[in-house]
Amino acid sequence: MSLTQEQILALAEHLENAELAPHDVKKVTDDYPDMDFHDAYAVQEAIRARKEARGTRIVGMKMGLTSRAKMQQMGVDTPVYGFLADYFERPDSGEIKVSELIHPKVEAEIAFVTKKALRGPGCHVGAVLAATDFVIPAVEIIDSRYENFRFDLVSVVADNASSSRFVTGTTMGDPAQLDLRNMGMVLEKNGQIMELGAGAAVLGHPATSIAMLANMLAERGQEIPAGSLILSGAVTAAIPVEAGDSIVMRAQGLGSVSMRFV
Amino acid sequence: MALTDQQIQHYGDELYQALRHRRTVAPLTEREADISIDDAYHISLRMLEQRLADGERVIGKKIGVTSKAVQNMLNVHQPDFGYLTDRMLFANGDEMPISEQLIAPRAEGEIAFILKKDLVGPGITHAEVLAATECVMPCFEIVDSRIRDWQIRIQDTVADNASCGLFVLGDRAISPRQLDLVTCGMVMEKNGQICATGAGAAALGSPVNCVAWLANTLGRFGIKLEAGEVILSGSLVPLQPVAAGDHVHVSVGGLGTASVRFV
Numbered sequence: 152m153s154l155t156q157e158q159i160l161a162l163a164e165h166l167e168n169a170e171l172a173p174h175d176v177k178k179v180t181d182d183y184p185d186m187d188f189h190d191a192y193a194v195q196e197a198i199r200a201r202k203e204a205r206g207t208r209i210v211g212m213k214m215g216l217t218s219r220a221k222m223q224q225m226g227v228d229t230p231v232y233g234f235l236a237d238y239f240e241r242p243d244s245g246e247i248k249v250s251e252l253i254h255p256k257v258e259a260e261i262a263f264v265t266k267k268a269l270r271g272p273g274c275h276v277g278a279v280l281a282a283t284d285f286v287i288p289a290v291e292i293i294d295s296r297y298e299n300f301r302f303d304l305v306s307v308v309a310d311n312a313s314s315s316r317f318v319t320g321t322t323m324g325d326p327a328q329l330d331l332r333n334m335g336m337v338l339e340k341n342g343q344i345m346e347l348g349a350g351a352a353v354l355g356h357p358a359t360s361i362a363m364l365a366n367m368l369a370e371r372g373q374e375i376p377a378g379s380l381i382l383s384g385a386v387t388a389a390i391p392v393e394a395g396d397s398i399v400m401r402a403q404g405l406g407s408v409s410m411r412f413v
Numbered sequence: 414m415a416l417t418d419q420q421i422q423h424y425g426d427e428l429y430q431a432l433r434h435r436r437t438v439a440p441l442t443e444r445e446a447d448i449s450i451d452d453a454y455h456i457s458l459r460m461l462e463q464r465l466a467d468g469e470r471v472i473g474k475k476i477g478v479t480s481k482a483v484q485n486m487l488n489v490h491q492p493d494f495g496y497l498t499d500r501m502l503f504a505n506g507d508e509m510p511i512s513e514q515l516i517a518p519r520a521e522g523e524i525a526f527i528l529k530k531d532l533v534g535p536g537i538t539h540a541e542v543l544a545a546t547e548c549v550m551p552c553f554e555i556v557d558s559r560i561r562d563w564q565i566r567i568q569d570t571v572a573d574n575a576s577c578g579l580f581v582l583g584d585r586a587i588s589p590r591q592l593d594l595v596t597c598g599m600v601m602e603k604n605g606q607i608c609a610t611g612a613g614a615a616a617l618g619s620p621v622n623c624v625a626w627l628a629n630t631l632g633r634f635g636i637k638l639e640a641g642e643v644i645l646s647g648s649l650v651p652l653q654p655v656a657a658g659d660h661v662h663v664s665v666g667g668l669g670t671a672s673v674r675f676v
Contacts, residue, residue, distance in 0.1 A: 219607070333666030335598025335612030344618060349598025349610035349666060386610070403596035403612070403666050 163197030169296040178306035191308035215312040217384025233312030258385035262289035271369030285323040288402035292316035322406035346387035357383040425459020431559040453571035473497040479647030495575030521648035522663035534632025551583035585669030598666040609650035620646035
């Protein structure tokens with residue numbers, strides 16, 4: 152840790168303001184080059200605390216930078232996590248206002264809903280599948296608060312892993328019946344296929360990502376509570392969207408998810 | 414101006430010799446500035462005639478250059494097709510001897526269609542393709558180029574039997590009624606490491622579109638897709654260069670797996 156509690160709270164306010172009154176900011180490591188992961192997650196937790204103090208519910212977590220495509224796109228090699236607030240959600244077939252966002256991008260994901268708490272260290276794929284109530288297809292709308300999506304790992308963690316909005320489908324999948332590794336996902340913008348992939352794009356298997364999350368949280372004395380929604384990470388590269396765009400994501404055996412950007 | 418019959422025969426024979434002796438030739442498009450795609454298909458037919466004269470038998474067809482990834486990699490922006498012969502088929506998991514049969518091979522994960530009815534284009538619908546399909550199988554197509562350093566334009570690859578090399582059918586065959594061919598995912602591994610993932614939609618939006626395209630394109634040449642034929646519908650992941658010692662494995666969600674070892 153290199154930051155004082157005062158600096159952590161100030162950075163949390165700075166980054167949350169950039170989210171709430173959408174505007175981009177310089178990455179935080181420009182001013183605090185010695186910041187480490189502990190500082191960054193402390194900032195993220197302070198943002199979370201600010202929201203909870205206002206009555207916002209935290210409904211789950213997200214994993215980020217889990218796919219090779221994503222790591223290449225961002226020039227990094229370690230996953231990160233963030234939290235999901237209740238107001239991040241938009242309904243399937245609904246609208247998303249771009250005026251509330253900075254430079255949104257969408258990506259196809261498999262979301263897990265847990266029925267038991269998951270606690271690391273030592274959390275493994277078997278434990279994840281046993282604790283999973285169901286999976287559902289999801290589109291995550293990421294929106295880094297940093298200029299031009301340019302950041303390092305520490306900065307992105309402080310910025311709640313670029314979380315901003317998410318939409319889930321309504322077809323529930325039983326992980327015991329699904330081959331999540333080979334599940335295909337196709338992402339279309341305005342009727343054109345833009346990106347596609349299979350579950351293995353997420354750390355070899357999406358459940359690996361959830362186990363890794365439990366183990367990363369354990370390092371901070373935290374767990375994944377039962378009833379959490381967890382976005383396991385992008386199966387496809389992220390594609391930019393703007394007002395007027397329509398997005399459809401189709402997942403093998405799990406129907407589709409759609410949204411319009413207005 | 415179209416190539417003369419003599420030129421077509423010359424290039425067809427040249428490519429056949431290149432195939433047999435594992436050597437490459439200069440791109441035809443370097444030597445014949447006006448070569449058309451029709452000329453190229455005639456050259457490929459000449460090459461095929463030589464293979465048939467040598468005792469090979471046609472067992473199916475392949476569609477190539479169907480995915481955005483492959484189109485970008487080759488800078489070719491339309492599909493093409495070639496012929497599959499009995500000698501090109503290897504068993505799942507087999508060793509493929511690069512030193513005996515291939516030049517600069519690349520592996521493509523695909524879905525193969527086995528037909529139970531003829532498809533005679535033009536005018537073939539997607540529903541007719543599905544109705545005529547006995548089963549689909551995971552497969553590897555090992556593409557290879559008899560053109561120097563893969564320096565191909567569309568006419569070069571068409572003339573060279575759509576850069577087809579060898580192929581392997583996978584471990585499972587299922588009815589297309591049991592699979593969503595658009596969303597089925599594909600995971601490709603080389604030497605135990607995941608190198609790409611994809612889905613059926615990578616091939617012209619759906620592998621079914623590819624087979625319909627082939628039936629309709631060949632229909633204009635008076636050629637049909639025949640009951641019993643194997644149709645390779647196009648790569649769902651980027652081409653993966655392979656060398657002796659490599660092992661490639663592909664899995665398709667809801668379908669099965671295929672693998673090849675190169676020696």
